[in-house]
Structure formats: structure tokens, C-alpha cells
Amino acid sequence: MRVHKIRRVVITTLSLLLLVFVILLLGAALLFRPEVNPRDGVETVSDWIMDGEGIRLPRSFSRLSPRTPLTLTARICPEPGDYL
Numbered sequence: 001m002r003v004h005k006i007r008r009v010v011i012t013t014l015s016l017l018l019l020v021f022v023i024l025l026l027g028a029a030l031l032f033r034p035e036v037n038p039r040d041g042v043e044t045v046s047d048w049i050m051d052g053e054g055i056r057l058p059r060s061f062s063r064l065s066p067r068t069p070l071t072l073t074a075r076i077c078p079e080p081g082d083y084l
Contacts, residue, residue, distance in 0.1 A: 064070065
């Protein structure tokens with residue numbers, strides 16, 4: 001009888017410790033997840049005017065700090081006879 005009580009206490013304690021560990025792990029994952037906004041910093045350059053003039057590439061983006069990641073994408077609509 002006494003062995004069963006000790007076994008039950010040990011199993012309950014280990015179960016509660018595991019539950020606390022899982023809750024802490026999930027809390028840390030939520031606390032330290034990166035904030036991702038897919039529209040953050042996305043600008044359309046095709047019809048963009050800066051300082052009164054149209055944007056044409058190549059262009060320097062002086063408002064960006066050094067080492068700022070920049071992704072340029074292009075939508076190309078070839079006409080018959082066009083080639084790259």
C-alpha cells in the first residue's frame with residue numbers, strides 16, 4: 001500500500017513538472033517569435049514617383065540604412081519577338 005502511494009506521488013510530480021515545462025516552452029515560443037508582416041516595407045516601384053521624378057532602375061535608395069535587406073521583383077510581360 002505504501003509503495004503504491006509513493007509511486008502515485010512520483011508519477012503525479014513528474015506529470016506536473018512535464019506540464020510546467022511544456023507550458024514554459026510554449027510561452028517562450030510565443031514570446032520570442034519573430035513578427036512577420038508580409039506587407040511591411042513592400043512598395044511598388046513601377047508607378048512610383050520620388051522627389052518629383054519617376055523611378056527607374058538602377059537606382060540608389062538613399063533613405064535605406066546600410067545593410068538593409070532589399071528584394072527586387074519584376075513582372076515581365078513579353079511581346080511576340082521579345083527575348084532576354
